[in-house]
Amino acid sequence: MIDVTRRAVLVGGSSLLVAAPLGCPAQAAVGGTLVVANWGGDWNDRTVKFVEAPFTARTGVTIVHELNMEPERKTKLVAEKRPRRGTVDVVHLNDSDSYQMNKQEVLADLDPARIPNLADVVPTLKRPYFLPWLYSGVVLIHNPAKVPNPPKAYADLWDAKWNGRLGLTTQVYFNMMMMAGLIHGGSVTNTDAGKTRLMELKSLVKPKIYATHGMLAAALSNGEVDLAVNYKSRGLQWKKDGIPVDVTYPAEGAIATTFGATLPIRAQNVDTAYAYFDAMLDSEAMAGLAGASLYAPANTKAPLSPELKALVSFSPDEQARLRFPDYDYVATHTSEWLEWWNKDFTS
Numbered sequence: 001m002i003d004v005t006r007r008a009v010l011v012g013g014s015s016l017l018v019a020a021p022l023g024c025p026a027q028a029a030v031g032g033t034l035v036v037a038n039w040g041g042d043w044n045d046r047t048v049k050f051v052e053a054p055f056t057a058r059t060g061v062t063i064v065h066e067l068n069m070e071p072e073r074k075t076k077l078v079a080e081k082r083p084r085r086g087t088v089d090v091v092h093l094n095d096s097d098s099y100q101m102n103k104q105e106v107l108a109d110l111d112p113a114r115i116p117n118l119a120d121v122v123p124t125l126k127r128p129y130f131l132p133w134l135y136s137g138v139v140l141i142h143n144p145a146k147v148p149n150p151p152k153a154y155a156d157l158w159d160a161k162w163n164g165r166l167g168l169t170t171q172v173y174f175n176m177m178m179m180a181g182l183i184h185g186g187s188v189t190n191t192d193a194g195k196t197r198l199m200e201l202k203s204l205v206k207p208k209i210y211a212t213h214g215m216l217a218a219a220l221s222n223g224e225v226d227l228a229v230n231y232k233s234r235g236l237q238w239k240k241d242g243i244p245v246d247v248t249y250p251a252e253g254a255i256a257t258t259f260g261a262t263l264p265i266r267a268q269n270v271d272t273a274y275a276y277f278d279a280m281l282d283s284e285a286m287a288g289l290a291g292a293s294l295y296a297p298a299n300t301k302a303p304l305s306p307e308l309k310a311l312v313s314f315s316p317d318e319q320a321r322l323r324f325p326d327y328d329y330v331a332t333h334t335s336e337w338l339e340w341w342n343k344d345f346t347s
Helices: 041-059 070-079 095-103 116-120 169-182 189-203 211-220 233-238 270-280 283-293 306-312 315-320 327-345
Strands: 033-038 062-067 090-094 130-143 167-170 208-210 226-233 246-247 253-263
Touching: 033 041, 033 270, 041 062, 041 208, 041 211, 041 283, 070 090, 070 095, 090 095, 090 270, 095 253, 095 327, 116 130, 116 270, 130 233, 130 270, 130 283, 167 169, 167 211, 169 189, 169 226, 169 253, 169 327, 189 327, 208 211, 208 283, 211 233, 226 233, 233 246, 253 270, 253 283, 283 306
Parallel strands: 033 062, 033 090, 167 208, 167 226
Antiparallel strands: 090 253, 130 226, 130 246, 130 253
């Protein structure tokens, strides 16, 4: 059974103990209730459809969700560092936030022997404390009917002709900080200059700021904005959903982002969490997710059609020019960035 939220009433919560296959200790005590913290909306819907529903059907595990944004999840992880028993077993995060939480010593290192499918994951995405799942890059998105000559670089957004036509979302504020630092020969850590550039963008273009990806998608759909900066996967998904948009890989190189899951140090149902991690990386589940979300799968053995693989992946040149964050720098500054974004940029 999969509950929609933590507040939902558990029905039929009996657990099924699953015998451990030889050489797979993660399955030794799989059962009971697994508390999973994740984003909501279509992200959670797809997680349920392709990972959690098959997992619960196979194991009898009951999944209880805590659906919220990453600041709430990170706050809870830190708050539960000292108590002997935590209340969450699996926490979905992106790569930068997981690094920050690892620095706070609230995440356990993962045992690869207990996640067999981890062997097939793109090596550059792996971290000791983080299970990489899906990845993409921050690109430029435009309505081709209204923007026949779209921007080719992040820096091209700093143009008065886009006044009132650009949409941004607070969900990727940290990527916007890195984007502004990167332009004009800068770097993803040049964010002090990036703040100045974002304030110039605010004055010159007056971008419309949306709280969520879904709200930005609605604005692109109804013509409230014609341009956006977001993940390639989101742009492709919106196009698939009928929103008139195309995506452009920025000349500076796309800022990379990876999504996945972590194990809190106070997790209670650890064996079941490991089985859940392996289910996340199941090749068939990854293929289904790639087709639905249009993120590139971390599992290199996911059976994608040639057409889908060409759509969601990056060319060798684009792959080489992905700009991965400086995780230590982001961890040091992310709280201050969010405060600045909310207080100075979006006000």
